[in-house]
Amino acid sequence: MMQDRRSFLALGAASVAAASVGLPALTAGPAAAAGPAATHEAFVMGYFTESPTMLGARYALHLAVSPDGLNWTPLNDNNPVATPTAGTGGLRDPFILRRQDGTFVVLATDLTGTDFGQRNQYIHAWDSADLRSFTGYRRLRLHDRPTHTWAPEAFWDPERGQYGIFYSANFDGVDSFFVNYTPDFVTVSGPQPFFAPGYPVLDGTLHHTATAHYLYYKHMGNGRLYGARSSTLRPRSFDAGTYTGGVIQGGIEAPIVQRANDRDQWYLWGDSYAPVNGRLHLWTSGDITGDHWTEVDRFAYTQPLNAKHATTCPLTAAEHAALLDHWGTPTWHRVRSYNHPDRFLRHAGFAARLDAYPFDPYPDAQWRLVAGLADPAGVSFESVNYPGHFLRHQNLDVVLAERDGSATFAADATFHRQPGLADAGWASFRSVNYPDHYLRHAEYLLRIDPLGAASPATDRRDATFQLTY
Structure with a gap:
C-alpha cells in the first residue's frame, strides 16, 4: 500500500530542520547511535554504476548527498571519486563507516564487471578525513578459502574495543556472513562465522538503536529481505533473531537501513536486479522493532543516475555543504x-x-x-x-x-x-x-x-x- 505522496514530501522537508549538535554518532554501539542525541542533518551515499546495456558501468566509488536521505545529488558530475588500482581494478558494493575519531573508512568488494564466479579473498579499503580525499589505498585479505568476499560492511564493537568487518562468503557449501576484527583496518584477525542461520544469505547490513542491533539481509532461498535483531554484536548472536516476514518477494538485494534525521522514521533501501536491473526501491517504517514496512511512492524519492548497491552514512550540515563545494553539482539535469x-x-x-x-x-x-x-x-x-x-x-x-x-x-x-x-x-x-x-x-x-x-x-x-x- 503506497503512502500519500505529499506526506512523504512533508517528512523530507521536515528532516532538514534539526539543529546541529556536532558530529553524527561516532560509534556503532547502541547508546550512541539512536535518539535525539544522534542528531544529524544530511546523508552521503556511496555506490558504483551500471546501466541496462552496461553503457554506464563504472566500477569505482561514486558519491551523492542529500539533506533528507530521499532525494540525491550526485557529486563530481556522477563520475568516480576513487578508483582501485590493484586486484581486479574495480569495485562493487562500497561501504562508508565513520570511525571512532570522526574520520571515515571506505570498504568495497574487489570485483569488476559481473563475473560472480571469481574467487577473491581480498577487499578494497581507503581512509578519508572528509570524503574529499581518499588516502592509504590498500587491499585487505580476509581469508584463504577458494570463495568470494562480497559486500563488506564494518561496525564498532565496544565490547571488544575493535571494529568488525563482516561480509558474504561460502566456506562450507552455504553462503553465510563471516567477520574479521581489526583495530585499524590495516591488520585483521582470522575469519569466524558471524551469521549462519542454516540457509544461504547475502548482502548483510547493520543498524543500531539504543536497545538493540538489527541485521537486515537477503534470504537466497526465497529471494526476500529479512531483519534479525540481537542485544549484542557477538558472532552468531543474530542466528535465531529473525523477527520480520519477507519484506519483498524476489528481485531485490543489497538492503540499507537508514533512520531519518530527526525522528523515529526508518527507511529500507533495496537494489533490484529483476525484472528491472538498476532501480533502487524504498520502504518505510515508524517502528523498526516491528514488522511493518510499507513501500514508498516513487514520487517521494530519487536515486543517483545508474546507482547500484549503495551505502549511506549520516553527515552534518557543514559536511554536506563542504562536499557540494568541493565536488560540485552536476552540469546537467x-x-x-x-x-x-x-x-x-x-x-x-x-x-x-x-x-x-x-x-x-x-x-x-x-x-x-x-x-x-x-x-x-x-x-x-x-x-x-x-x-x-x-x-x-x-x-x-x-x-x-x-x-x-x-x-x-x-x-x-x-x-x-x-x-x-x-x-x-x-x-x-x-x-x-x-x-x-x-x-x-x-x-x-x-x-x-x-x-x-x-x-x-x-x-x-x-x-x-x-x-x-
Whole structure:
C-alpha cells in the first residue's frame, strides 16, 4: 500500500530542520547511535554504476548527498571519486563507516564487471578525513578459502574495543556472513562465522538503536529481505533473531537501513536486479522493532543516475555543504514526470518522450538547462549527448533539433519555468511564443497544449515535472 505522496514530501522537508549538535554518532554501539542525541542533518551515499546495456558501468566509488536521505545529488558530475588500482581494478558494493575519531573508512568488494564466479579473498579499503580525499589505498585479505568476499560492511564493537568487518562468503557449501576484527583496518584477525542461520544469505547490513542491533539481509532461498535483531554484536548472536516476514518477494538485494534525521522514521533501501536491473526501491517504517514496512511512492524519492548497491552514512550540515563545494553539482539535469514518477524526459529518434527508468542510452535523458535562446529569463533544454541540439516544438509536437540560428527556432526552443500546475513544489514550462501553451506529455510523447488553472487535473499533471539528477 503506497503512502500519500505529499506526506512523504512533508517528512523530507521536515528532516532538514534539526539543529546541529556536532558530529553524527561516532560509534556503532547502541547508546550512541539512536535518539535525539544522534542528531544529524544530511546523508552521503556511496555506490558504483551500471546501466541496462552496461553503457554506464563504472566500477569505482561514486558519491551523492542529500539533506533528507530521499532525494540525491550526485557529486563530481556522477563520475568516480576513487578508483582501485590493484586486484581486479574495480569495485562493487562500497561501504562508508565513520570511525571512532570522526574520520571515515571506505570498504568495497574487489570485483569488476559481473563475473560472480571469481574467487577473491581480498577487499578494497581507503581512509578519508572528509570524503574529499581518499588516502592509504590498500587491499585487505580476509581469508584463504577458494570463495568470494562480497559486500563488506564494518561496525564498532565496544565490547571488544575493535571494529568488525563482516561480509558474504561460502566456506562450507552455504553462503553465510563471516567477520574479521581489526583495530585499524590495516591488520585483521582470522575469519569466524558471524551469521549462519542454516540457509544461504547475502548482502548483510547493520543498524543500531539504543536497545538493540538489527541485521537486515537477503534470504537466497526465497529471494526476500529479512531483519534479525540481537542485544549484542557477538558472532552468531543474530542466528535465531529473525523477527520480520519477507519484506519483498524476489528481485531485490543489497538492503540499507537508514533512520531519518530527526525522528523515529526508518527507511529500507533495496537494489533490484529483476525484472528491472538498476532501480533502487524504498520502504518505510515508524517502528523498526516491528514488522511493518510499507513501500514508498516513487514520487517521494530519487536515486543517483545508474546507482547500484549503495551505502549511506549520516553527515552534518557543514559536511554536506563542504562536499557540494568541493565536488560540485552536476552540469546537467534529468526531467521527471509528476504523474509517472518512474519516467524521465528523453529523446529517441529525435522525438521527445517519457520512458521508464532505467534505460540506455542513458545520456538521452540528460539535459543542460541554459538561458532561453529567445529570452534569457526563460530556459532552453540542450541535449548532453547531442550538443547544439535543443528541444523545440514543431506543429505542437516537441522534438530534438539542431539549432539553426533563426529567431523562430529560438522562440520554439524557449520556455518560461513556473510553479507546477499540479504541484507548486514541482515545475511547469510555458512556451514563449505560445504563452497559453505548456510542455506536457500525451501517451508519453511530449507536445505543447493550451493549459491553465481551469484545465482538467489530468492535463495539469501531464504538464508538471521535477528537475532532478
